[in-house]
Amino acid sequence: MNPPVSDSNGLSVENLSVSFGGVQALRDVRVQVSPGEIHGVIGPNGAGKTTLFDVIAGVVRADTGKISLGSDVITRSSPTARARLGVRRTFQRAQVFGHLSVRDNLLTAIEWRGGGGGVLADVLKRVPSRQQLEVERQRRVDEVLAMCELEDVASILAAALPIGRARMVELGRAIVDEPRLLLLDEPTSGLDEVETERLAQIVRMVAAGEKCGVLLVEHDIAFIMSLSDSLTALNLGEVLADGPASDVIASTAVHDAYLGTGATT
Ligand SMILES: Nc1ncnc2c1ncn2[C@@H]1O[C@H](COP(=O)(O)OP(=O)(O)O)[C@@H](O)[C@H]1O
Ligand SMILES: [Mg+2]
Known part of the structure; x- marks a missing residue:
């Protein structure tokens, strides 16, 4: 059962399914992110994390399901229309305007x-x-x-720029226009410890304004636990567990599918 749809200004993803040919990348996925909330997404490689971001940003089309941002239903909106509503993202492989x-x-x-x-x-x-x-x-x-x-x-x-600083440029570009929803796909990859701590501070600052929700995919469980209020654990395109971060990490399903394997991805 999906939780009731919040009537806040936040992100609501319901019953989302996406397949690429024979590969079901997401099946009946739900995610809620309120303004001011940092919501982590964890799961092994191939779990569907990047696809979830692509669908929310509008570059991959949902087969079924509904995506809304506050009262705006954006399931079929173009990436540009979503950006105008305040959806901003960074990419798993940093993308800046090099020229x-x-x-x-x-x-x-x-x-x-x-x-x-x-x-x-x-x-x-x-x-x-x-x-x-x-x-x-x-x-x-x-x-x-x-x-x-x-x-x-x-x-x-x-x-x-070296990769760490290019990532900070990408982050700066994503927050300069004061987003309503910030999607960060593995933002610490390529960052050193100092840069990672800086990034964590910036993400907290963005969320602290209570106007922006943050959806964060990260490999590093300690890092994601230090930042996230709540978590969604995905495996093979399905939600294994979601809710308060400590509950999700403690859940047996998550341990069996993911943490118990020693995987950190
Ligand atoms: N453009 C695509 N075409 C075909 N299959 C894809 C495409 N993008 C992702 N997939 C597949 O969908 C699944 C989820 O991938 P992805 O969302 O990148 O996972 P994650 O980010 O959690 O590692 C994988 O099985 C992947 O191979
Ligand atoms: Mg990915």
Whole structure:
């Protein structure tokens, strides 16, 4: 039985199934994430974690099921429409705009909102409201560059960065426009200990605003337990257990399928 659908502003995934040819990647999956909540997704390789993110972000279509964000049903919405509603993600393999500077990687995430002031402002550029907006955007980008400790590389092309810092650029780009739902797919892979701790602080900060829910896939059980309020454990596309993080970790089904094997993926 699925839990009752929350009427909050959060994410609700119900009865979600996806198959790729003969492979059932997700079967009857449910996930609820409230604003301010950090919800971890665990499961061995091939469990369906990335597919779940792809379906929520809109790049893979659900065969059946329903996805909503607050009162908006987004099951059939385009990835762009979802992004406009505040869905942001990072990828299992970091994806940055390599040909843009680090600063511009972040700016692109807010420039889509346009300059305001209409066509006249486009022509004149010096319209005060337009200039004010630009100042505010640069201020927000500066704030996130500082948060992600990227100030020293702000003008460097993102392609030139080592993986750990590229991941922080990806994270910065995902949070600069103040998301409503943040999807992080194995965000610590390639990070050193200091970067991992920084990432954890940023994720806590984003959730602490109570406006954004975070869905987090991670290999490192200690890391995911240190951050998550609640968990979903997947195996072979099915929910093995969900609920408060400590209950899920203690569940026999999760131990048998996953933790008991010594797997850390
Ligand atoms: N584009 C695809 N085409 C075919 N099979 C896929 C595709 N994406 C994922 N799968 C399959 O779906 C299952 C779940 O994969 P995935 O969501 O990547 O798992 P996880 O992220 O938990 O490791 C796997 O069996 C995988 O091989
Ligand atoms: Mg994956």
